[in-house]
Amino acid sequence: MLFLIAALRAIIEMLGLCLIGQGMLALLAGPKRQANPIYQLFALITHAPRRVVAHLLPKAAGEKTIGICCFVVLFCLWIGLALMRKFV
Template sequence: MLVFLISALRAIIEMLGMCLLGQGMLYVLAGRGRANNPIYQLFDLITRPPRKIVEFLLPGASGRTISVAYFAILLLLWLGLAFVRKFI
């Protein structure tokens, strides 16, 4: 049961990371028109709640700093859960 919970949490974190990467690619490709892109809006809808948590943890940080910190936290959580799953 514990392995399933770790795997499910890892999958959610992986999905958030992929959405964040997709959002970043659309930021580069679409430029200013990204706000009207429905896929960008979907990625923003998915990644907004965890981003608000990171914004709360880093008060006064700029948008890019929050995005980098958000991705780093997701990556560390994903790797940490992989490590824990390996030894359970």
């Protein structure tokens, strides 16, 4: 059970770090970010959680809002799994 919690926490941590990296590249590269191969890799990795969060938000939510909300959800899951690991 502890291994499963640790594995899920590691996956969520990786997704969160990819979202941070994607956001930093978006700030640095600006509109040319779509041509950046690292940005494309981060977009590929974070596509599934961003799509899930986009379905939960209203249709008018922008790309930045979806990214920030996705990071907050992942962070809450990461903290929740840390607490679960501590008490299991």
